[in-house]
Amino acid sequence: MLSNEHLIGKHFLKIKECASTNTLALDFLKQSKEVNGWVFVTEEQTKGRGQKGNTWESESRQNLTFSFVIKPSFLLVHQQFALNFFVSLGIYDFLSKKVPEANIKVKWPNDIYVNNQKIAGILIENIVKSNCIDASVMGVGININQVFFQSVEAQSLRKLTLQKYDLELCLRELVQCINIRYQELIELGFKQSKRKYLEHLHWLNESHLFFDVTQDGFFEGKIIGVDDFGQLIIQTTQGQRAFGLKEVQFVR
Numbered sequence: 001m002l003s004n005e006h007l008i009g010k011h012f013l014k015i016k017e018c019a020s021t022n023t024l025a026l027d028f029l030k031q032s033k034e035v036n037g038w039v040f041v042t043e044e045q046t047k048g049r050g051q052k053g054n055t056w057e058s059e060s061r062q063n064l065t066f067s068f069v070i071k072p073s074f075l076l077v078h079q080q081f082a083l084n085f086f087v088s089l090g091i092y093d094f095l096s097k098k099v100p101e102a103n104i105k106v107k108w109p110n111d112i113y114v115n116n117q118k119i120a121g122i123l124i125e126n127i128v129k130s131n132c133i134d135a136s137v138m139g140v141g142i143n144i145n146q147v148f149f150q151s152v153e154a155q156s157l158r159k160l161t162l163q164k165y166d167l168e169l170c171l172r173e174l175v176q177c178i179n180i181r182y183q184e185l186i187e188l189g190f191k192q193s194k195r196k197y198l199e200h201l202h203w204l205n206e207s208h209l210f211f212d213v214t215q216d217g218f219f220e221g222k223i224i225g226v227d228d229f230g231q232l233i234i235q236t237t238q239g240q241r242a243f244g245l246k247e248v249q250f251v252r
């Protein structure tokens with residue numbers, strides 16, 4: 001079991017509405033250092049944030065939108081992508097229990113796909129002190145009961161199973177899954193967590209079409225992994241290339 005120092009879910013703070021649970025958690029963190037392990041949950045985000053300024057679409061009281069605070073001081077700054085490892089794997093485990101027959105994949109850098117449609121997203125914001133991560137606010141949005149979306153690529157548990165879910169129960173189950181994967185990261189370390197993350201990576205070792213944002217052009221390649229800094233490694237006809245956030249787009 002995780003020690004109390006690293007346990008996620010020591011306290012659940014629930015509010016009906018906020019701009020963003022990550023913003024809420026960051027505000028609490030600035031005011032108090034005693035929010036390690038707290039989970040901040042809202043029924044509705046009015047300005048839900050995604051990676052690099054993207055927005056997160058979520059119908060009020062239909063899905064899970066929450067953030068939690070951890071103190072992963074055992075990770076060095078250059079290892080911060082390990083945080084994506086354990087949260088992604090925790091969400092993967094939760095979904096695998098609900099829809100074991102589905103094709104569940106982690107899409108680099110911060111999304112979870114089921115049957116090639118997005119069902120969850122992650123937003124991580126770190127506070128760095130010296131060469132270590134002093135605190136991390138980790139936001140999760142996962143579609144549970146919503147049926148209608150503006151995006152045709154969106155998926156939800158209810159669409160997959162035609163069942164309606166208890167959000168409170170789902171939250172507790174998901175946090176438990178995330179806790180187990182966090183314990184693995186602490187006990188087994190960066191390399192083992194990375195290996196397990198790669199086992200479920202979307203498009204791994206498959207030939208696909210990508211768009212290079214930095215060079216404004218399409219190219220064919222094969223994802224072969226993620227480096228220790230969190231960059232996506234793609235094998236192209238010109239050799240291996242490493243892409244950071246927002247530098248490459250998945251096409252088909």
